[in-house]
Amino acid sequence: MLVQASSIECKSSTEAEARAQRMFDGGSYAGADAFSIEVDVELGDYSDPTFIVRLGDVPPLDA
Numbered sequence: 001m002l003v004q005a006s007s008i009e010c011k012s013s014t015e016a017e018a019r020a021q022r023m024f025d026g027g028s029y030a031g032a033d034a035f036s037i038e039v040d041v042e043l044g045d046y047s048d049p050t051f052i053v054r055l056g057d058v059p060p061l062d063a
Contacts, residue, residue, distance in 0.1 A: 002030055017053045024055040031056030
């Protein structure tokens with residue numbers, strides 16, 4: 001059974017991709033995603049994620 005780990009905010013797509021790769025390479029995670037979203041703070045709206053990299057065994061978003 002896969003369990004979602006906590007999300008980690010990164011300052012850039014390069015940093016997010018490198019962090020996901022390190023997490024996956026460390027062997028403690030079955031998979032890792034790096035993605036970006038657009039946030040409208042005033043309205044509280046969030047866009048759908050745009051994936052930068054998907055590594056390993058990551059279930060679809062609707063699972």
